[in-house]
Amino acid sequence: MSKVEDFLTKEDEQEIVEAIRMAEKNTSGEIRVHIEKTTSMDAYDRALEVFHELKMDETELQNGVLIYLAVEDHHFVICGDKGINDVVPNDFWNCTRDIMVAEFKKGDFKQGLIDGIARAGEQLQHYFPWLEGDTNELSNEISKG
Numbered sequence: 819m820s821k822v823e824d825f826l827t828k829e830d831e832q833e834i835v836e837a838i839r840m841a842e843k844n845t846s847g848e849i850r851v852h853i854e855k856t857t858s859m860d861a862y863d864r865a866l867e868v869f870h871e872l873k874m875d876e877t878e879l880q881n882g883v884l885i886y887l888a889v890e891d892h893h894f895v896i897c898g899d900k901g902i903n904d905v906v907p908n909d910f911w912n913c914t915r916d917i918m919v920a921e922f923k924k925g926d927f928k929q930g931l932i933d934g935i936a937r938a939g940e941q942l943q944h945y946f947p948w949l950e951g952d953t954n955e956l957s958n959e960i961s962k963g
Contacts, residue, residue, distance in 0.1 A: 822855050822962050825889050830928040831960055837932040838958040841939025846952040847881040847902065849938055850874060851931060854888055854963030861886070861893035868963070869897050877901075877955050881946045883938045885931060894918070896934060905945045914938065 826834070838849050850872055857864040865886035869875060874882035880901030887894040896911050896918075914937045921930030 822853050822889060825853055825887075826928060826960075833928060834931050834935070834960060835958050837935045841935050841942070842954065842958070844948045845881075845939065845942040845946050846879055846948055847883065847939070847942030847946045848874065848877050848954075848956045849883045849885070849935055849942070849958075850956060850961065851885045851935070852887070852961045852963065856890040857888045857893075861888055861891065861895050862897075864888070865895035865897045868961075869899075872956065872961060874956065875899060879946055881942060882956070883942070885934055885938075887927075894922075896938070898938075902938075902942065902945065906941050910937075910941065 834851060838851070841849055852868045852872065859867070865884060868886055869882070869884045872884070874884055877899065880899040882899045883902060884897040885894065886897060896914055898906070898911065914934050917937065918930040918934040921927070921933060
């Protein structure tokens with residue numbers, strides 16, 4: 819795979835954006851997906867950097883979740899802000915990662931992402947329900963580096 823653009827089809831991307839929209843529908847939380855070819859940094863450190871670049875650390879309730887992928891490196895990171903990390907069960911992100919990895923190993927990256935988005939959305943809805951006046955603070959589009 820030579821380009822990030824080849825990682826997912828346009829249809830896959832649309833389904834992922836729709837999964838984000840649905841996951842965010844009943845929560846004030848924000849979910850983003852960022853895909854890039856490779857990183858020279860530690861994947862977690864790079865995910866934190868992208869989290870900041872996408873202004874995910876500026877959400878009012880600190881309830882942003884980033885799913886970061888470096889496709890050529892075969893690395894991905896789920897990065898939750900302080901608000902969500904403080905309330906989800908300790909093993910939540912690892913369990914979510916394992917569910918996503920099961921799909922990734924089958925080559926179904928779209929389904930793995932959708933499953934991770936749905937799980938994050940369920941927790942966000944539980945701990946950060948949508949309230950009158952909540953706005954979508956961040957784009958639902960997939961960002962690419």
